[in-house]
Amino acid sequence: MVWGRANVIIGNGSDNILDLITRCFVSDPGAGHTVPSYSLYPVVAGMSGQGLVDVNFDRSMQLDVEALAATQAKVFFLTNPNAPTGVAFPIEQIEAALKAIDGLLVVDEAYVDFGADSAVSLLKEYENLVVVRTFSKSYSLAGMRVGFALAAAPIISMLDRVRDAYNLDRVAQAAAQAAFEDVEHFEAQRQKVMATREATRAQLDAYDWFTYPSAANFLFTEPKNAAGESGSEVAASLFEYLKSQRVLVRYFSSHPLTCSFIRVSVGTDAEMKVFLTAVESWLNNA
Numbered sequence: 291m292v293w294g295r296a297n298v299i300i301g302n303g304s305d306n307i308l309d310l311i312t313r314c315f316v317s318d319p320g321a322g323h324t325v326p327s328y329s330l331y332p333v334v335a336g337m338s339g340q341g342l343v344d345v346n347f348d349r350s351m352q353l354d355v356e357a358l359a360a361t362q363a364k365v366f367f368l369t370n371p372n373a374p375t376g377v378a379f380p381i382e383q384i385e386a387a388l389k390a391i392d393g394l395l396v397v398d399e400a401y402v403d404f405g406a407d408s409a410v411s412l413l414k415e416y417e418n419l420v421v422v423r424t425f426s427k428s429y430s431l432a433g434m435r436v437g438f439a440l441a442a443a444p445i446i447s448m449l450d451r452v453r454d455a456y457n458l459d460r461v462a463q464a465a466a467q468a469a470f471e472d473v474e475h476f477e478a479q480r481q482k483v484m485a486t487r488e489a490t491r492a493q494l495d496a497y498d499w500f501t502y503p504s505a506a507n508f509l510f511t512e513p514k515n516a517a518g519e520s521g522s523e524v525a526a527s528l529f530e531y532l533k534s535q536r537v538l539v540r541y542f543s544s545h546p547l548t549c550s551f552i553r554v555s556v557g558t559d560a561e562m563k564v565f566l567t568a569v570e571s572w573l574n575n576a
């Protein structure tokens with residue numbers, strides 16, 4: 291099979307592509323996804339009047355390929371590395387999933403450039419694979435709204451038929467092309483984010499907080515207060531304190547696997563210092 295333009299579609303952010311995939315290919319029993327993962331999958335499924343089929347993680351956050359296949363979903367959304375944990379799934383598991391399922395496996399690689407293996411190498415062999423990427427994270431162009439998908443030509447052709455006629459403006463196209471061609475800048479930024487992430491992680495380890503190994507541009511960490519306690523009240527207290535100090539992190543209160551954690555995006559070294567200083571003062575005042 292020859293690969294080229296027929297295997298790519300570009301959209302108004304990868305959210306647009308995820309919506310197109312849902313509209314084209316999801317049907318009974320609904321869109322498959324892991325819990326927790328990216329919160330947009332339930333939204334796009336809901337917009338299309340489709341249900342959801344959950345594959346629940348346990349605290350290890352490891353992928354259960356058999357459970358994924360057992361959903362019999364026509365489309366399964368797999369975020370790799372996962373959000374909000376940052377945990378990456380090995381390429382062998384992705385390949386095992388592709389073999390085990392009948393439907394499409396959509397690997398959402400929004401954060402892949404920060405340390406995970408891409409499934410792109412599997413595209414030529416597996417016609418049920420769709421890889422979705424974005425310029426919003428590792429290319430720092432979130433406001434430009436550029437995402438794309440790579441897949442076998444019949445899948446791309448179907449998505450192309452339902453997209454808005456002008457789903458990507460020219461300024462965004464120019465910015466994305468320039469970002470894509472500036473390999474040196476991309477590489478430097480990516481390395482910087484990963485180095486800052488690991489330096490921040492070392493600080494969290496020093497507090498003896500449990501943090502998932504992250505292949506993304508954020509850390510999912512379980513804070514302990516000065517008395518060494520963790521749990522949803524502790525995480526909520528830190529979240530509120532940080533907010534009062536104008537340091538914004540994410541807190542996912544509604545799920546037992548996430549409610550004792552906060553998700554911290556990796557910013558500049560200076561921003562991470564502000565975050566860690568605020569954590570210190572929370573520890574000292576709690």
Ligand SMILES: Cc1ncc(COP(=O)(O)O)c(C=O)c1O
Nearest residue numbers: 303304305328373400424426437
């Ligand atoms: C896992 C995941 N996929 C896709 C997106 C959407 O990115 P975009 O800005 O390209 O719509 C996000 C954004 O937060 C995300 O976390």
